[in-house]
Each structure stands twice: as structure tokens, then as C-alpha cells.
Amino acid sequence: MAGVLGTSIKRREDPALITGRGKYTDDLLVEGMAHAAIVRSPYAHARIRGIDTSAAKTYPGVVAVLTARDVAAAGIPGMVPVGWLLPDLKTPAHPMIAADTVRHVGDAVAVVVAEDRYVARDAAERVAVDYEPLDAVADVVAALEDGAPAVHDDAPGNVAFDWEIGEKDPVDAAFAQAAHTVELDLRNNRLIPHAIEPRAALASYDSSTGVMTIHMTSQNPHVHRLLMTLASLGMPEHKVRIVAPEVGGGFGSKIHHYADEAIVGLCSLKLDRPVKWTATRTETNLTDAHGRDHSTHCAMAFDGDGRITGLRVDTKAAMGAYLSTFAPAVPTYLYGTLMSGQYDIPAIHCHVTGVFTHTAPVDAYRGAGRPEATFVVERLMHLAGEATGLGPIEVRKRNFVPADAFPYQTQVALAYDSGNYGPAMDRALEMIGYDDLCREQASRRGNGNGNGRRQMGIGFSSYIEACGLAPSAVVGSLGAQAGQWESADVRVHPTGSVTVYTGSSSHGQGHETTFSQIVADRLGVAPEAVEVIHGDTDLVQFGMGTYGSRSAAVGGSAIAGSVDKIIEKGKKIAAHLLEAAAEDLEYEDGSFRVAGSPDRALGLGDVALQAYLAHNYPDDLEPGLSATTFYDPANFTYPFGTHVCVVEVDTETGSIELLRYAAVDDVGNVINPMIVDGQLHGGLAQGIGQALWENAVYDDSGQLVSGSLMDYALPKIHNLIPFELDRTTTPCPHNPLGVKGVGEAGAIASPPAVVNAVVDALKPFGVTHIDMPLTPEKVWRAVNAD
Amino acid sequence: MTVSIQLEVNGKPVQAEVEPRRLLVHFLREDLGLTGANIGCETSLCGACTILVDGSAVKSCTMLAAQADGAAVTTIEGLARNGELHPLQDGFWEKHGLQCGYCTPGMILSANYLLEQNPSPSDEEIREGLKGNICRCTGYHNIVEAVKYAAERMS
Numbered sequence: 001m002a003g004v005l006g007t008s009i010k011r012r013e014d015p016a017l018i019t020g021r022g023k024y025t026d027d028l029l030v031e032g033m034a035h036a037a038i039v040r041s042p043y044a045h046a047r048i049r050g051i052d053t054s055a056a057k058t059y060p061g062v063v064a065v066l067t068a069r070d071v072a073a074a075g076i077p078g079m080v081p082v083g084w085l086l087p088d089l090k091t092p093a094h095p096m097i098a099a100d101t102v103r104h105v106g107d108a109v110a111v112v113v114a115e116d117r118y119v120a121r122d123a124a125e126r127v128a129v130d131y132e133p134l135d136a137v138a139d140v141v142a143a144l145e146d147g148a149p150a151v152h153d154d155a156p157g158n159v160a161f162d163w164e165i166g167e168k169d170p171v172d173a174a175f176a177q178a179a180h181t182v183e184l185d186l187r188n189n190r191l192i193p194h195a196i197e198p199r200a201a202l203a204s205y206d207s208s209t210g211v212m213t214i215h216m217t218s219q220n221p222h223v224h225r226l227l228m229t230l231a232s233l234g235m236p237e238h239k240v241r242i243v244a245p246e247v248g249g250g251f252g253s254k255i256h257h258y259a260d261e262a263i264v265g266l267c268s269l270k271l272d273r274p275v276k277w278t279a280t281r282t283e284t285n286l287t288d289a290h291g292r293d294h295s296t297h298c299a300m301a302f303d304g305d306g307r308i309t310g311l312r313v314d315t316k317a318a319m320g321a322y323l324s325t326f327a328p329a330v331p332t333y334l335y336g337t338l339m340s341g342q343y344d345i346p347a348i349h350c351h352v353t354g355v356f357t358h359t360a361p362v363d364a365y366r367g368a369g370r371p372e373a374t375f376v377v378e379r380l381m382h383l384a385g386e387a388t389g390l391g392p393i394e395v396r397k398r399n400f401v402p403a404d405a406f407p408y409q410t411q412v413a414l415a416y417d418s419g420n421y422g423p424a425m426d427r428a429l430e431m432i433g434y435d436d437l438c439r440e441q442a443s444r445r446g447n448g449n450g451n452g453r454r455q456m457g458i459g460f461s462s463y464i465e466a467c468g469l470a471p472s473a474v475v476g477s478l479g480a481q482a483g484q485w486e487s488a489d490v491r492v493h494p495t496g497s498v499t500v501y502t503g504s505s506s507h508g509q510g511h512e513t514t515f516s517q518i519v520a521d522r523l524g525v526a527p528e529a530v531e532v533i534h535g536d537t538d539l540v541q542f543g544m545g546t547y548g549s550r551s552a553a554v555g556g557s558a559i560a561g562s563v564d565k566i567i568e569k570g571k572k573i574a575a576h577l578l579e580a581a582a583e584d585l586e587y588e589d590g591s592f593r594v595a596g597s598p599d600r601a602l603g604l605g606d607v608a609l610q611a612y613l614a615h616n617y618p619d620d621l622e623p624g625l626s627a628t629t630f631y632d633p634a635n636f637t638y639p640f641g642t643h644v645c646v647v648e649v650d651t652e653t654g655s656i657e658l659l660r661y662a663a664v665d666d667v668g669n670v671i672n673p674m675i676v677d678g679q680l681h682g683g684l685a686q687g688i689g690q691a692l693w694e695n696a697v698y699d700d701s702g703q704l705v706s707g708s709l710m711d712y713a714l715p716k717i718h719n720l721i722p723f724e725l726d727r728t729t730t731p732c733p734h735n736p737l738g739v740k741g742v743g744e745a746g747a748i749a750s751p752p753a754v755v756n757a758v759v760d761a762l763k764p765f766g767v768t769h770i771d772m773p774l775t776p777e778k779v780w781r782a783v784n785a786d
Numbered sequence: 787m788t789v790s791i792q793l794e795v796n797g798k799p800v801q802a803e804v805e806p807r808r809l810l811v812h813f814l815r816e817d818l819g820l821t822g823a824n825i826g827c828e829t830s831l832c833g834a835c836t837i838l839v840d841g842s843a844v845k846s847c848t849m850l851a852a853q854a855d856g857a858a859v860t861t862i863e864g865l866a867r868n869g870e871l872h873p874l875q876d877g878f879w880e881k882h883g884l885q886c887g888y889c890t891p892g893m894i895l896s897a898n899y900l901l902e903q904n905p906s907p908s909d910e911e912i913r914e915g916l917k918g919n920i921c922r923c924t925g926y927h928n929i930v931e932a933v934k935y936a937a938e939r940m941s
Contacts (some may be wrong), residue, residue: 010879017887018875020822020862024888027821118807196826196834196922197888248824248888249922281827306823508886508923674882678924682885685925709920717926718913746925 002589005521008674011513013506022246025200025215026278033202034063034265037120038125038754039110040286041102043151044136044358044702048100048109048129048372055126056112061119064221064271066263067110068099074266080230080259082323083223086161086332092152092356094322096232096259096266102131103321104359105704106286108259113267113275130640139700140318141295143357150355151321160354161328165336165412168586170347171301174310177300182383187771188372190293190318190696192285192706193365194714195507197248199288200278201261203268212241212269215262218244218535219254220545224261225537227325229357232262233269235337238239244535247507251686252364253288254507255547256325260266260287285707290696291365292654293318294331294372300380306388308343308399313350320361327363328354334369334466339444340410341377342421342462342640343399348411355749364547366686366747370465378461378752382759383768392460392756393429397422414466416638417733420666424728425462425642428664431724432644434458445764453652456659457761459645461753466636467741468553485632486550487542488558490519492566492625494612496605497529498592500562503543503557505535509743510675511551517671518556518737522563524590525604541628549639549741552671553732558631560736565627569605573625576618577602577610637732637740641665645688645753649761654780656692656758662724663749668732668740676742683746684723689715690747695773713773791855795820796864804851804938813851814861822862822891826920832877833919834910843899845892845918862891865898873936874898883932885923893919897933906937 016022053065071078080094098107110127114120135149143158148768151158212235218224221242229237245253260277267275279287294315301310303552317331336350381399385392400421401408408416441456472485489501498519504511516530533539546555567587574592575582580602586593592607594600610617611625646660663680670676693713697705706712731738737786751772758774759767767782788803795818804813814820814837826832828847835847837862865872874894877883884890893916900907900915907915912933913926921929 011882013887014879014884017884017890018862018865018871018878018894020820022887023821024824026825027815029816029819117812117881118805194922195886195888196832196920197824197886198826246888247886248826249886251922278825281829281832311809463876510885676883678885678928681927682923683925686922708829709827710829714920714922716917716920717929718917720913720926722909722930723925723927 003355004517004527006670006673008672009513009517009527011510012516013510013512024197024246025202025217028202028215028245029144030204030274032272033276034113034115034271035117035120036267036275037112037124038108038260038263038277039112039124039129040283041098041105041107041109043131043133044104044138045134046102046131047134048098048102049132051110052128052129053670055109055128056123056737059119059123059126061115063113063115063121064267064566065110065112065271066267068095068097071097071266074270076234076266078230079231080257080262080322081227082327082581082779083227083325084329086163086328089156089161089328092154096262105702106283108263108358111263111267130208134644135218136702137361138357138700138702140293140316140355140357143355144316144353146687151358155356158356160323160356162353164349164351166349167275167347168349171312171349174301174347175312178309179304180302180387182380182387183299184379184383184769185297185754186379186769188292188294188296188375189690191291191365191690191694192696192712193251193253193291195249195251198279198281198284199254199258200261201264202274202276203265204274205268205272207272211241212265213241213243214261214265215243215245217247217254218242219250219507219547221505221535221537222503222543223545224257227257228262228265233265241538244505251366252291252368252547255545256289256363258287262643266746282707285712286360289324289361289363290320291362292372293362294609296376298376298380300384302384302388306390306395308345310347311339311345313339313615315352317354317358318359318362319354320357320359322361324361324363326734330364330369330622331372335373337412337414338370338373338464338466339377341374342464344399344401345411350412359698360635365570366683367744368548370744371687371748371751374461374463375752376750378463379755382756393425396460396462397425415635417635418730419638419640420728420730421640423464424640424664424666427726427728428644428662431662431726432646432660437646453650455649455651455761455764457647457649457757459753459755459757459760459761460642461749461756462642463749464638464640465744465748467549467639468633468637472632484544485630486544486554486558487628487630488555488562489541489564489628490559490562490626492604492608494609496603496608498523498525499531501533501540501558502555502559503540503545505543505545505550507546509546509551509679510672513558514671514675515559516551518559519563522560523604524588533663549743552737552739553637553735553741554631554633556737556739557633557735558629561628561629561631565629566625569621569625570604572618572621573607573611576601600641619713635686637668639667639740639742639745641745641749643749643753645757647761649758649779651765651783654776654783656774656779658721661721664726664728665745666728666730666741667745669729669738670727671739680725680746681723682743684750685715685720687747687750688720688754691751691772691774693773712739789852791852793854793856794858796860806850806852808851809847809876810849810851810854811846814846820861820863824888824891826888832889833892833896834889836895836919838895838899841902843896864895865894873939877932877935881928881932881935883886883924887918889921893921894930901937901940
């Protein structure tokens with residue numbers, strides 16, 4: 001159907017959600033269901049001397065209390081695996097339930113199952129665990145110091161991996177000959193993803209069939225089934241069904257395979273009845289994989305013309321107590337490979353040390369490695385604007401990869417497919433009214449002694465991201481244990497309506513709407529004639545799920561591939577029915593037509609009906625009209641853009657007010673502009689949140705100080721401002737839709753834009769850097785530093 | 787031990803025996819099957835569980851069911867009338883004011899309370915009025931647009 005692609009169709013997901021009829025995991029109430037409460041370690045590091053479950057077991061209403069002994073007795077693998085290996089990666093065991101040692105606050109030590117959720121909690125408090133507290137280390141730098149408490153005996157020095165990319169010698173040579181250099185020591189603050197729906201699972205084992213069904217908060221049900229099968233429950237894969245009902249946000253946190261969902265599965269298996277567990281906010285904050293947490297030294301070298309000659313990065317990246325599903329990939333292949341940013345950099349070297357700490361694991365969170373890389377590059381570019389005297393715009397423009405240089409091979413493995421960076425920056429400058437802002441800034445700086453109370457700052461961020469996690473051969477060579485393709489099964493029903501089964505798994509992104517638009521456009525049917533099914537391992541044959549801004553570029557392309565196959569098959573059927581040659585058939589607006597004979601045509605429904613009735617049907621074709629595609633892309637996609645943030649800083653109180661935020665993004669072709677803008681808005685809020693407010697803080701003993709929403713500052717509606725968005729469009733050249741991905745752009749681009757703006761505002765005070773989050777106290781101290 | 791409560795939920799009388807400690811949100815979700823009110827934080831901070839109690843926006847995760855004795859409660863399930871969406875529901879749909887939808891019932895009911903108090907709020911007043919409800923998906927941009935859309939249609 002023409003005109004459906006690129007149109008802001010209202011979301012079909014919404015009617016259920018705005019009326020309270022959408023069913024999230026905790027909404028599911030089934031007959032005979034018991035409730036689980038997980039007993040967690042209050043210590044960051046302790047030896048378990050013993051566990052006395054007797055008081056809990058005899059508490060009225062309690063069905064069972066399980067510990068690590070029961071995992072062992074069940075004869076299941078009982079482990080939580082890591083899914084991405086690096087050379088020489090240390091992979092200490094991560095038991096589903098800790099047996100003898102706990103390694104972070106929140107580590108599971110027992111589970112109580114009761115008839116009622118209140119009783120389960122009551123009884124959980126009656127499980128007496130005899131702990132011998134041990135020294136703990138929560139800080140990524142402190143964990144590497146001599147004599148730091150060891151998180152795992154089999155990871156000496158708390159080093160999980162030591163990884164590098166790029167060439168060191170050319171970088172050293174560039175610095176030796178540099179006309180200008182800039183350098184920075186920074187912390188990329190630890191974040192808690194905070195999907196508003198806490199993680200939850202409802203496991204229902206049916207002993208009559210031997211099938212385990214787990215409804216859970218998942219971004220990738222098939223990946224969860226695979227890991228649950230292989231490492232945790234040990235059940236055959238065909239006897240496990242994972243269903244993701246409505247999922248209330250993920251942002252990466254619901255990619256990973258955690259102990260808790262496996263524990264609930266074990267409970268149901270053992271008790272042969274449905275068992276549900278829903279995390280409290282505190283539990284989810286203690287156990288969801290956190291994001292970021294880097295300590296980095298970085299430096300950039302320039303020649304006399306302000307061209308970048310070298311980039312050096314050394315990062316200590318926290319892994320937490322155990323390696324989570326994708327954890328090793330995040331600060332390496334999703335970080336070091338992004339260090340060229342939008343720039344033509346002839347020499348780059350990035351060294352990363354992965355570090356175990358007595359904290360919650362760290363893994364992919366919106367952007368996953370790419371925000372950290374962008375922060376390094378764009379903070380350095382801000383400093384470079386000052387050091388070279390070129391200012392923030394010219395220093396960037398002078399170093400942009402030129403539009404005629406694509407495909408562009410970086411020094412850090414990635415080859416950018418397409419890009420045109422100048423126009424996005426020019427448009428951002430135009431939107432924000434840069435010249436007027438500069439005049440306003442100069443006037444404030446000229447106030448009184450030159451340091452007026454309310455200073456204004458303008459910050460830039462010209463970012464690149466690698467989206468659409470792919471391709472399998474590349475990610476496999478980089479250590480992934482799974483390919484990064486996506487599958488789609490498209491079935492045309494005998495009446496011509498269509499059902500799509502996709503391996504992407506929506507949790508707020510609007511896949512059902514967007515994917516129906518892809519089919520409607522390509523197959524010439526109304527979007528309403530297309531049903532989209534996802535999030536159920538029994539319905540969808542296999543899928544990699546939704547993360548890494550991959551659903552449209554990889555999942556959408558798989559759907560497009562299946563539609564194309566259907567059209568090809570349909571042509572053969574139509575050719576037979578119309579007594580024409582298949583190669584003479586054209587497909588347009590839902591009809592198969594003989595070229596040059598417009599009256600010889602059959603609608604999709606006519607052909608589909610024959611495909612299933614098969615009464616008058618070509619001999620050499622199988623009946624049916626459906627097609628499956630496993631789409632494995634040729635490359636990542638590379639969205640880009642320039643963001644500009646304008647802030648006012650009260651130099652007496654240190655408080656920051658956001659004045660403007662303009663973003664020009666190039667995400668390739670756009671399927672549904674309304675949804676694309678919404679994705680950008682959400683990413684911006686999370687990135688601005690990281691820059692200004694959010695911080696997961698552990699104290700020296702490994703207690704999570706910011707474990708609830710009373711201590712962890714999520715962006716609220718009155719903290720934020722309207723966002724000013726625009727786009728340039730440079731289609732992706734290697735996928736059939738020309739789309740790139742948009743889910744993470746806002747979170748990747750915005751932290752350096754905000755910090756650069758604040759540092760720019762404080763230039764009269766000699767401030768060159770403040771670590772995120774930019775709390776009033778930190779800003780005040782920076783202003784008042786000697 | 788239980789206590790006896792009588793209340794009105796979405797216009798219908800309800801009578802129940804509840805444990806004194808039972809939270810109103812659990813009573814609504816598990817005893818009445820009204821799962822529209824969601825639980826996001828248990829500390830009155832995220833607002834996903836917001837409902838209307840005698841017309842006021844209340845976070846049902848920190849109110850006991852026993853305290854609702856004699857009250858008139860409206861949940862998201864009771865907002866549409868005669869099959870017709872409330873203008874706020876329409877606004878959230880029209881303006882893409884939701885993504886995952888988890889905060890949405892609470893957000894809509896808080897906005898409903900806001901518009902009862904102030905039928906034509908400014909952008910700033912909308913942002914002030916909804917600061918007890920956290921959304922992690924939308925960046926709030928379109929939530930403001932959705933409330934403005936509803937306010938115009940309700941005036």
C-alpha cells in the first residue's frame with residue numbers, strides 16, 4: 001500500500017495499554033499459582049557457614065524453601081552463563097543460588113515458595129543464614145590495587161580480561177610529533193537501567209507433558225530459552241517455552257539471563273505447580289545488570305592545522321561480581337570499535353581492563369559501550385576546540401570523515417557504510433540559532449567582573465553509533481557465542497490477510513505497528529490486514545530479540561526478505577492461473593499483473609486462495625503462500641548526528657538549568673516518524689539523566705547506597721524540557737529497507753553534549769571537566785576550586 | 787485476622803474481607819483482577835500504581851485496602867465510558883504519549899486529577915502536576931502533548 005512507509009500511523013499496541021488491558025507478567029494470575037520470594041545476601045562478600053530453613057519451612061502457608069543443596073539435588077546444571085567470550089577471559093562459575101560464597105549484595109542464597117506473596121516475604125525473613133563477612137571491593141580502580149579483596153580465586157588481581165584494539169606505536173609517534181594534545185581522566189558513572197516494570201517470571205511446569213512454560217520479562221525469549229536450557233535448568237530445549245507478554249521497558253536489562261528466572265523455573269519443576277516471582281524495586285536495583293562504570297584515561301593528538309593525528313584510550317571497566325550475558329562485549333567490541341567517532345583518525349589505540357568487583361554485574365544498558373566511547377571522543381573534541389583555538393564546530397568539521405570517503409575503514413575494525421556528517425551539524429546550528437546564543441553568552445561573560453552569576457554554556461556532540469548488531473561472521477570472530485541475524489516467517493492466509501512471526505521482541509518500541517507498515521508497503525495490503533506475532537518461543541521458530549537498535553534494520557529486513565519471496569512464489573502461481581510466463585508478471589498494489597496487459601491481473605487474495613486450495617495449481621510448486629527468512633546483514637548500520645545542548649549554570653549554587661536541546665539525527669530511512677521521534681526522546685532523557693542526575697553508588701563495604709528511587713535520581717517530567725528534533729536522511733546501503741536504527745541514539749549522543757555545555761558555561765572559571773552526574777555540589781566545587 | 791470493607795470501584799459496589807496489611811494495589815490487582823494499576827517501586831515515587839480515590843490521585847502501593855473502606859475508587863479500567871475512550875486516553879494514543887505502557891495508567895489518572903484542578907494548564911503546569919509519575923520510555927515530551935490534546939478537547 002503506497003504511502004504507508006514513512007507515515008506516523010497511530011500505534012496498534014496502544015488501545016490495550018491505555019485501558020489497562022495489557023497483560024504484563026505480574027498481571028498473570030493462574031490456577032494453583034504459588035509465590036516465590038528470594039532470600040538475598042545483605043553482604044557484598046561473605047562465606048556462608050550454614051543456612052537454617054526450619055523456621056521458614058514451618059511457617060504457615062509456606063510450600064517449600066530451596067537452597068543451593070536443592071539445586072545440586074535436582075541434578076541440573078544450575079549455572080548462569082556468559083554468552084560472549086574474549087581471548088583469555090576469566091569465566092568464574094556463577095551458580096543460580098550461591099552455595100558457599102556470596103559476591104554482591106543481592107546474591108541469591110535461598111528461595112521461599114508460599115501460597116501468598118505476603119507469606120512468602122514473611123517466611124523469607126525467617127531463613128537464617130550464618131554469614132562470615134569478608135572484605136569487599138566495589139570500586140573499579142580500587143579492585144585493581146595490590147592486596148584488594150579477591151572476588152574470585154580463579155581471577156587473579158580481579159582481572160576478567162585484558163583487551164586492546166588498534167596499533168599502539170603509531171599513536172605514540174603521533175603524540176611525539178603533536179602540535180597540540182588534550183587529555184582527560186574521567187569516570188563514566190554507573191547506572192541502573194530502571195525499566196519501570198521490575199523483572200518478573202511465572203514458571204508453569206506441566207508434569208503431564210514435561211513442558212516448562214515461563215512467562216517472563218524478556219527482550220529475547222529464544223536467547224533466554226537457550227541459556228535456560230543449556231546452563232540453568234538443563235531441560236531439553238523443545239520442552240521449554242518462554243513467553244514475553246507485555247514487557248514494561250527493558251533498555252538492555254531484560255536481555256540478560258539472570259539467576260532469578262531460573263530459580264523460579266526450578267521451583268515450579270520441583271513442585272509441579274505454577275510459581276510466580278516479581279522483583280521489588282530494591283531487588284531489581286540490586287540484581288539487574290547495571291550499565292557503564294568506567295574509569296578512563298584518554299588523550300588526543302593534533303597537528304598544527306588542528307587535524308587529529310592520534311587517539312589513546314585506557315579504560316578500566318567494571319564487570320561486577322559475575323560475568324553477565326553480554327558483559328565482556330560491551331566495553332570492548334561495542335566500545336573500542338567506536339573510538340573513531342565521526343572523524344578521520346589515522347592512529348587509534350584503546351586498551352581495556354575488565355575488572356571484577358563486589359557489585360551487581362554490569363552489562364548492556366541503552367547504548368552499551370557506544371555512549372562511553374562517544375563520551376571519550378566528544379569530551380576530547382570539546383577540549384580540542386579550546387586547545388587548537390578552532391572552537392567546537394571547526395575542530396569537528398575539519399576532522400569529519402568526508403562525505404565522499406564512504407565506505408570508510410576506521411583504525412578500529414569497523415567500516416562505516418554511509419554518512420554525511422556536515423549537513424547534520426549545519427542543521428543543528430541553524431535550529432539552535434548558534435550566533436545569537438554566542439552573543440548572549442558573551443554578554444553574560446561580560447557581566448561585572450567577567451564572571452556573572454548565571455553563565456550560559458553551549459555543548460556539542462557529533463556521534464556515530466553501530467546499530468543492528470550483526471553480522472554473524474563478524475560478531476562470531478569477535479567472540480559472540482551466537483550469530484546476530486534475525487528470522488521472520490510471513491504467512492499469507494487464503495483470504496489475503498497476513499500474519500508475521502518475528503524473532504524481534506518488542507517491549508515498548510511499537511514493532512507491531514512498524515512491522516505491519518513494512519509488510520503493507522512491500523506487499524500492497526492495508527496495515528490492518530497484517531498481524532504481527534512476537535515474544536513466544538512456541539509461535540516464533542527462532543529469534544535473537546530486540547536490543548542494540550537492531551529490530552528494524554535486522555528484524556525488519558528479514559520480514560522484507562520473506563515478503564519478497566512470497567511475491568516471487570505468487571508470480572509463479574499467478575502466471576499459471578493467467579496462462580502467462582512468470583517472468584512477464586509484475587506485482588504492484590496488491591495485484592499480480594501481466595506486463596503490458598493491465599486487464600490480466602489477479603489480486604493477492606485470489607492467488608493466496610489458489611495457493612491453499614491448490615485445485616488449479618502449477619505442478620512444480622508446493623501449495624501454500626508463506627516464506628521464512630533468516631536475515632544475516634552484511635555490516636552494522638551507522639546512524640549519526642549532531643546534538644546541541646544549551647544550559648544555564650548558577651555559579652553560586654552549582655545548579656544547572658536545561659535551556660534548549662536540539663538534535664539532528666540521521667537514522668536512514670524512517671518507517672514511522674512518530675515512533676522514531678519517541679525513541680529519540682526517550683534516549684535523550686536517559687542520556688541527560690546520566691549527565692545530570694543518575695548515579696549508582698556503592699559504599700566502600702559494597703552496599704548499594706542508591707538502591708531505591710528515594711536515592712537514585714531518575715529524570716522526572718519537571719526536570720526535562722521539550723526536545724527540538726530534525727533529521728537528515730542517508731539510507732543504509734546494505735539492507736533492503738535503507739534503515740539504520742534509532743533506539744539508542746539519544747542516550748549515546750546526549751551525555752557529552754550536556755557536559756560540554758556545562759564546561760563551556762564555566763570556562764571563565766577555568767573549569768575543564770566535571771565527572772557525571774553534574775550535581776550542584778560537584779559544579780559548585782569546580783567553580784570554587786583553587 | 788481480616789477486616790471487612792465496603793467500597794465502590796469503577797462505579798460498582800464491592801464488599802470484601804481483607805488482611806489489615808493488604809495493600810490497596812494488591813487488593814485491586816489480585817482480588818478484583820483490575821491489573822491496570824501497576825507496581826513499579828513500592829515507595830510512592832514512580833506513580834505507576836496511581837488511581838483515583840474519591841477523585842484524588844492516590845498511589846495505591848502505599849495505601850491499605852482497609853483505608854479505602856467507604857471510598858469511591860476509579861482505576862484505569864473505569865475511565866472509558868460506554869466504550870468511548872476518555873480524552874486523556876485518546877490523547878496518549880494520538881500523541882504517542884506511551885511506549886511500553888507500564889506507567890501509562892498511573893500517568894493518565896494523575897493527568898486526570900490535574901485537569902480536574904486546572905482544566906487548561908500551561909506546559910509548565912503540566913510538568914509540575916505530573917512530577918509524581920515517572921516514565922522511563924518517552925522522555926515526557928509527548929506526555930505533555932497528550933495532556934494538552936486532552937485539555938483542549940475537554941474544555
